[in-house]
Structures are given as structure tokens and as C-alpha cells.
Amino acid sequence: MDSWVRMLFLFACIVPALVECRVRHYKFHVVQKNTTRLCSSKPIVTVNGKFPGPTLYAKEDDTVLVKVRNHINHNVTIHWHGVKQLRTGWSDGPAYITQCPILPGQSYLYNFTVTGQRGTLLWHAHINWLRSTLHGAIVILPKRDVPYPFPKPDKELVVILGEWWKSDTEVVINEALKSGLAPNVSDAHTINGLPGIVSLANCSTQDVYKLPLESGKTYLLRIINAALNEELFFKIASHEFTVVEVDASYVKPFKTETILIAPGQTTNALLTADQKSGKYLIVASTFMDAPVVAVDNLTATATLYYTDTLASSPTVLTTPPPRNATQVANNFTLSLKSLNSKMYPANVPLTIDHSLFFTVGLGINPCPSCKAGNGSRVVAAVNNVTFVMPTTALLQAHYFNMKGVFTADFPPNPPQVYNYTGTPPPASSQTTNGTKLYRLAFNSTVQIVLQDTGIIAPESHPVHLHGFNFFVVGTDVGNYDPKKDPKKFNLVDPVERNTMGVPTGGWTAIRFRSDNPGVWFLHCHFEVHTTWGLKMAFLVDNGKGHKESLVPPPKDLPKC
CATH class of the missing domain: 2.60.40.420 (Cupredoxins -  blue copper proteins)
Structure with missing residues (x-):
């Protein structure tokens, strides 16, 4: 943003009678704070010394600027969970996916506009397990003079x-x-x-x-x-x-x-x-x-x-x-159904360009140094691929056409068909390793069926998709039946979410439109499963013209 434009917005915020302030400025200082909880005194990582961290307030269509400065000895990133980040993937926050981490003593300005959203979201650290204490609320209020579609609370x-x-x-x-x-x-x-x-x-x-x-x-x-x-x-x-x-x-x-x-x-x-x-x-x-x-x-x-x-x-x-x-x-x-009103319609894709079937679950891979695991380690995978985190951010590698960082050949279906939720299990519980992305043309329509597996044990999986909302059109227990189950899909008023549960020993089907160019993470929001490799990413190409293309990276984007 040009300096004179920034000054104009700041003046407007000081004199709100002239024009409604549409730029929100925040400073997040990531610091250690001593605290006593459950009979233990220890320093924890916080934003501005608060646990939970400060609430970020904005209105629909506001631009939000958050200067994050890292004062601790860990690398840090902040993810604005559920903010669609239209064309601004550089501000999404997952480490080594859309940005390199903010190093100790360094800072980064997150700059995004809250477009077409209102309600409650979450911000949190998106590197290692720091989000255990590094998190807070995002409150997005409706535009001025736009009421809630329910009785106004006191x-x-x-x-x-x-x-x-x-x-x-x-x-x-x-x-x-x-x-x-x-x-x-x-x-x-x-x-x-x-x-x-x-x-x-x-x-x-x-x-x-x-x-x-x-x-x-x-x-x-x-x-x-x-x-x-x-x-x-x-x-x-x-x-x-x-x-x-x-x-x-x-x-x-x-x-x-x-x-x-x-x-x-x-x-x-x-x-x-x-x-x-x-x-x-x-x-x-x-x-x-x-x-x-x-x-x-x-x-x-x-x-x-x-x-x-x-x-x-x-x-x-x-x-x-x-x-x-x-x-x-x-x-x-x-009980969750979209409001699907004239003002807030449920625009569910009715025709599908990419029909994907993803198995999500655990596996066991060799680990000679893992003595407690008898030479093996527990891993997690999507379509039997345990995701390997790169050392260069995927979005940077894509934008600057770097070679050797990732491949765009993530499998649309599991490599082996078996009884996913029953017996007998597949012959091997071992997974493959790779940094694989699935490529989507701009504005494609996508359906993903996520199927839990019981190779090690059936578990639920709250799966989060960055960069998009999606509609949950179906869910059930057991193995997904591609002939019978789509007949039961709710294509009228399915709930719209950014994080959905795949039930234990069951499946969930979602649909969305790939109208946001960039690299977008999909992963289980159980941090242990993410750490074990239950994650992948979509690469969405630019569309036509400036308004359908990823914006250039900011000058202060952290370097790996």
C-alpha cells in the first residue's frame, strides 16, 4: 500500500465521521511469559503476553494488517484459520507451504482482506506444536447497517x-x-x-x-x-x-x-x-x-x-x-444446514470436474533408530502418501518456478482398493513418502470423498482446507459406495465449513470451487496426525487477468 494511501486510511480511522475505517492494524509480539497453571510454573509462548491471545476484530470486506515480530527462540508463523485469503496466499501462514518461517528477531506483515465472510474464526501458530498456547479468536462483524439473520443479542x-x-x-x-x-x-x-x-x-x-x-x-x-x-x-x-x-x-x-x-x-x-x-x-x-x-x-x-x-x-x-x-x-x-437464503445462498457445485477419493489414516514405516517402537514408527497418510515437508515454501517454489521442491502428481485415488473399515487389512501397512501436490485449473469444481481407514485403528479426522470454504454434502459410517451414496447427498442446503469431521470408520464428501489461485494445504487438524504426515496440498493455477491471479509476494516475505 502506498504511503499516502496508508496515511489517508489512518486519518479516516481517527476521524470516523468522514468515512468508515476499512483498514485494521494489529501488532503481534510473540513472547515468552511465565505463568502458573495446574501447579506448574513455566514460561509459555504467547502473543502480547496473553493466553489465549488477543482477539482480532474486523468487519466484512475490511483489510487487516498484522505485524508479527518474533521475540522467542523458535521459528514462528501465524495462520488465519478460515480466512479465504483470496489471491493473498502469502498471508495464509502454514510454514513451508505458503511462507518460510519468521526467524527469531525478525518480523513479517500479514496483509489480507476479509472478503464475503462474517462470523467467528481462529488464528493460531502453524509450525510444530506452538499453537498449544499461540492462538486467539477472529471476530468478523457484518458490514455497517447489515443485521444478523437472527435476533440481535444483547x-x-x-x-x-x-x-x-x-x-x-x-x-x-x-x-x-x-x-x-x-x-x-x-x-x-x-x-x-x-x-x-x-x-x-x-x-x-x-x-x-x-x-x-x-x-x-x-x-x-x-x-x-x-x-x-x-x-x-x-x-x-x-x-x-x-x-x-x-x-x-x-x-x-x-x-x-x-x-x-x-x-x-x-x-x-x-x-x-x-x-x-x-x-x-x-x-x-x-x-x-x-x-x-x-x-x-x-x-x-x-x-x-x-x-x-x-x-x-x-x-x-x-x-x-x-x-x-x-x-x-x-x-x-x-442438524447443521446452510441458511441458504436469498442474501446468503448455498452455491453448491452441481457438476464436478475433479472427483477425488482420498483415504485418510495411519500406517507403520521402518525406523531403525526408533527403539521404543521396535524399529518402526507410526505415520499417517492421504492415499498412502505420507507428506514430506519441504525446506522451501511450496508457494514460493511455484511462483518462482523452482525445480525439485515438489511434484504435481498427487494420486486422485488410493493405490490399492481394499475393505477400508473392515477385514482383511491390506497386505502391508507401510506408506510411501513424498511432497506431492494435486493441480487444479482456476474455477474447477471439485468433489473429495475422505475415507477413514482401519489399517492400524479407525479414528476420526477433523480435516481443514486452506483457502476455501466447502460444502459437506454427505457423511456416513462404513465404506463409501460410489453408486449408492451420492443418491443421498444434500445438494440443496449442506453446511458450509472450512474444517469438517471424517467419522471414525466412515467417510465424508465435500464440494468446492477452485476460484482462489495459489498453493493450499489440506490436513488433519489433530496436530499429531499432521505431524505424522496426514496432509497434502492443492496447486490452483491462475485464471485470466489480474483479478484471477495470485498477487506478487511482499518484499518482507521471510526467506528459508
Whole structure:
């Protein structure tokens, strides 16, 4: 942006009566901060010393400028999860995909426009496991004088669900990679950074988040799951939610007592203070219906209280769903439908140029140095390809036509057809390694069926696609049937998301239009699965003319 234009916008922000400010400026200082949680005092990585980090506010169609300066000894990138980044892939943030990391002592200016989106999203570190503490909310408000398509709330509140780790998460994952086995799980879940009433061996804490309500008023809760590895149930004693938006896309409102939210997902829900004055328990607990997977079993708690409540009032309790409450999870997921109104239509692609079938799951590869794993290590793969991270950012390699960084031959189907969710398993559980991309022409229509596999064990997979929203047109358990299952697809009002769940031992089908040039990551948002290689990327070519082409890289783009 030219200096005189920047000065004009800054003047407009100072004198808002002249023109609405459409440029939002933020400074993110990535720093270490000492903190005490769950009886452990340790420094954690934060933005501006806050955990969770600061909330980024913008309006639809605003330009957002975030200067990120790295003051720690780790490399850093920040991903604006769910922001479509139309033609601005340089600001998307995944390390070695769209940019090289910001080195210690260096800075980078993220510059993007929030186009055609409104709602709640998430920002987080996108390198190694730093997002365990390096995360925060993105709140995108509608344009001026554009109302919500639901009753206007009296107040809005951000609720971030996360995890607390006594150990340094970088040490946790590095030890796991060295051993070849699964990493340890977190020590507790958190609600807005606090675990609630939690007891561990030789440790107890009373760090409880408190949510004040006034009787008769309605609140919009902007709920975010920033946990590394676990889907979570969210519930408040004696209260009911009205869900109105997920992943910054409006949905047909529906009522529910329990919300299911996977890592990276967001949910906006109306909550009316319609109960007797008092205190009510808030809980966040794990959903995992794969019995062989270790999870953090501790339930995070918080307290909702009416402002006229006496201090001595008892707390109304509630019980979270069982960890394996698949039906509760399905009831929530299947209730999600796009609003599909005249103002917010569901433009589902009805004809498909690329029909892709991706198996997602685990494997075992040789690792002579992995003594704990008996010479093997657990890996993850898409279509049996365990993704190898490059040492040069893929978007830079594409833009500058660098050779030898990646190949554009990612397979559209798995190399072997077998009973993906049953027996017998394939002859080998070994995967191949590669940095492979799948190429799409600009404005192509794409359908991907993601099929969980049970080679090692069936698991759920919250899969996130960068650069696009997509429509979830179908999901079910068992093996996908290409003849029968498409007849059941919802092509009228399917939910629009950026992160969707592939159910344990099942499949999910999505559709989108490749109208955003660049290199766009697709990966499981369980950080352990991403680390093991459950990821790939799409290369979307430029279209015709300037408005359908990737913008040139900024001058301060970090170098590898």
C-alpha cells in the first residue's frame, strides 16, 4: 500500500465521521511469559503476553494488517484459520507451504482482506506444536447497517476451548518422533485459558472462568476449539443453545443442549438467561469413539452465574456426555444446514470436474533408530502418501518456478482398493513418502470423498482446507459406495465449513470451487496426525487477468 494511501486510511480511522475505517492494524509480539497453571510454573509462548491471545476484530470486506515480530527462540508463523485469503496466499501462514518461517528477531506483515465472510474464526501458530498456547479468536462483524439473520443479542462473548500442558509441547512431540510411538496427551482442558476445578496427583487447582449473565438477556457465544488433538463436547447446566453459525457461515438455527466442536472449528450460539438466578456449571469434555486412542480425560469446568446471585448459592451441576457418545455427536453434526437464503445462498457445485477419493489414516514405516517402537514408527497418510515437508515454501517454489521442491502428481485415488473399515487389512501397512501436490485449473469444481481407514485403528479426522470454504454434502459410517451414496447427498442446503469431521470408520464428501489461485494445504487438524504426515496440498493455477491471479509476494516475505 502506498504511503499516502496508508496515511489517508489512518486519518479516516481517527476521524470516523468522514468515512468508515476499512483498514485494521494489529501488532503481534510473540513472547515468552511465565505463568502458573495446574501447579506448574513455566514460561509459555504467547502473543502480547496473553493466553489465549488477543482477539482480532474486523468487519466484512475490511483489510487487516498484522505485524508479527518474533521475540522467542523458535521459528514462528501465524495462520488465519478460515480466512479465504483470496489471491493473498502469502498471508495464509502454514510454514513451508505458503511462507518460510519468521526467524527469531525478525518480523513479517500479514496483509489480507476479509472478503464475503462474517462470523467467528481462529488464528493460531502453524509450525510444530506452538499453537498449544499461540492462538486467539477472529471476530468478523457484518458490514455497517447489515443485521444478523437472527435476533440481535444483547452482548457477545468469546469462549476458547483448549488444553494445558505441563510439559513443553515441542519436547513432547520430538520425544514421540524419536521413539516412533504416540505422544503423551495434555494434562487438562481449558475454558478461556483456565482448567476449572481439576485434581491431579499431588496437585489441585481452582482456576475457574466465570461467565456473568443478566436475567432475561440473550448472549451470542463465539465458541472456538483451539485444542491440539481432541474434539470436545460443550454444555451448560439447565441451559439450551440456539446454533446460528459455524466456521463463519450462517446456518439454519436449531436448538441443542450439547455442542460438538473439533480442533479448528468455531460455533456461534445464542444463549438466553432464562433460568432462576444462581450458578450453573459449564463443561468441556472429550469426544473420542475410537476405543484404542489415548485422550485427556479431564473435563474443564467454568461457572455461569446470574449477576444478582448470592455468593453462597450452590452450583447447579450437569454431566457431560460419555467420551464415546457417538449418537450425541451425530445428532449435532446432522442438524447443521446452510441458511441458504436469498442474501446468503448455498452455491453448491452441481457438476464436478475433479472427483477425488482420498483415504485418510495411519500406517507403520521402518525406523531403525526408533527403539521404543521396535524399529518402526507410526505415520499417517492421504492415499498412502505420507507428506514430506519441504525446506522451501511450496508457494514460493511455484511462483518462482523452482525445480525439485515438489511434484504435481498427487494420486486422485488410493493405490490399492481394499475393505477400508473392515477385514482383511491390506497386505502391508507401510506408506510411501513424498511432497506431492494435486493441480487444479482456476474455477474447477471439485468433489473429495475422505475415507477413514482401519489399517492400524479407525479414528476420526477433523480435516481443514486452506483457502476455501466447502460444502459437506454427505457423511456416513462404513465404506463409501460410489453408486449408492451420492443418491443421498444434500445438494440443496449442506453446511458450509472450512474444517469438517471424517467419522471414525466412515467417510465424508465435500464440494468446492477452485476460484482462489495459489498453493493450499489440506490436513488433519489433530496436530499429531499432521505431524505424522496426514496432509497434502492443492496447486490452483491462475485464471485470466489480474483479478484471477495470485498477487506478487511482499518484499518482507521471510526467506528459508
